[in-house]
Amino acid sequence: MKILGIGNAIVDVICKVEDDFLKKNNLTKSTMKLIFDENEFKNLLSSLKIEKTVSGGSVANSIVGLSQLGNEVGFIGKVSDDELGEKYEEGLKQENVKYFYSKKKEDLPTGTCLILVTPDSERTMCTFLGTAGKINQNDVNTDAIKQSEIILLEGYLWDEGDPKKAFDKAIQNANKIAMSLSDQFCVDRHKPHFLDLVKNKLDITFANEQEILSLIDAKSFDDVINFSKSLGKMVVLTRGEKGAIAINKDEVVECGIKQGLKIVDLTGAGDLFAAGFLHGHVNNMTLKESLDKGTEMSSKVIQQIGARL
Numbered sequence: 001m002k003i004l005g006i007g008n009a010i011v012d013v014i015c016k017v018e019d020d021f022l023k024k025n026n027l028t029k030s031t032m033k034l035i036f037d038e039n040e041f042k043n044l045l046s047s048l049k050i051e052k053t054v055s056g057g058s059v060a061n062s063i064v065g066l067s068q069l070g071n072e073v074g075f076i077g078k079v080s081d082d083e084l085g086e087k088y089e090e091g092l093k094q095e096n097v098k099y100f101y102s103k104k105k106e107d108l109p110t111g112t113c114l115i116l117v118t119p120d121s122e123r124t125m126c127t128f129l130g131t132a133g134k135i136n137q138n139d140v141n142t143d144a145i146k147q148s149e150i151i152l153l154e155g156y157l158w159d160e161g162d163p164k165k166a167f168d169k170a171i172q173n174a175n176k177i178a179m180s181l182s183d184q185f186c187v188d189r190h191k192p193h194f195l196d197l198v199k200n201k202l203d204i205t206f207a208n209e210q211e212i213l214s215l216i217d218a219k220s221f222d223d224v225i226n227f228s229k230s231l232g233k234m235v236v237l238t239r240g241e242k243g244a245i246a247i248n249k250d251e252v253v254e255c256g257i258k259q260g261l262k263i264v265d266l267t268g269a270g271d272l273f274a275a276g277f278l279h280g281h282v283n284n285m286t287l288k289e290s291l292d293k294g295t296e297m298s299s300k301v302i303q304q305i306g307a308r309l
Helices: 021-022 038-046 057-067 084-096 130-135 142-146 164-175 184-191 191-200 209-215 221-231 269-282 287-301
Strands: 003-006 009-016 032-034 050-056 073-076 110-117 123-126 150-154 177-178 202-209 232-240 245-248 253-254
Touching: 003 050, 003 057, 009 084, 021 084, 021 130, 021 232, 050 057, 050 084, 050 110, 050 123, 057 073, 057 232, 057 269, 110 130, 130 164, 142 164, 142 209, 150 269, 177 269, 184 191, 184 202, 184 209, 191 209, 202 209, 202 269, 209 221, 209 232, 221 232, 221 245, 232 269, 245 287, 253 287, 269 287
Parallel strands: 003 073, 003 150, 009 110, 032 123, 150 177, 177 202, 202 232
Antiparallel strands: 009 050, 110 123, 232 245, 245 253
16 A cells, blocks of 8 residues: 555535634634534534535545545544444545544544635634544554555644554554644644654654744744755645745755636645645655645645545
């Protein structure tokens, strides 16, 4: 198998909202907020009109993108044996993704992410992790990890306790490790741990500009370039309007954004970028070709609603 993703198995519920809805509910645009109370989550959802429901989760979106590009891929993520869990598994199977998890009735329901899309196409997320956040080392299939060229992890999944043990087990058994830092919220919450991962454990790190600046407390983007070169590993960064950049030891390659796009929804842009880049990487493309493929995939997904093509 080329790539195995391990991440939060979450069903995305996509709704269009006005900016004042974010203000009224104390939400910060373009970030992800964790909601720990199921009732609070249900209240938030009760006043909204649902545009679309789709199997999601950051790494799962990347894995589906890789499958659509013709790669043999798999996914590990925890769901409950409920209606959304059923929907989730179906969504992966339809996309030819091998699902290495046997669902059973859990105390908590399958995880859900409310994706609020404002008129400027930015997306603000409210996530009720449900049982996804309870992943533990017993949920991680060691054989599947050993048989994969690369495992892809997400910062969203990293948390003290059981999820960390699951993460550690995956890392210990992997041939090669790629990870997305996921969100500035995650970086700020777990900074020393993420820094240790980037420096000592990961072969490929995906991040956007804000996340990497925050991670290393950089004053300028030059600091980021120097830090990345010093690692001697691969760091792949998206920079919004400024395009994307990949740093591998002393090699620094840039790629501009596609022009003239009709942007509808930025959900999944980073996930599909990672899919395109990793497709290039596992199929022996150059760093530049891999960046181009990532940019092409993210350009496609932002011109539609939802995080999967």
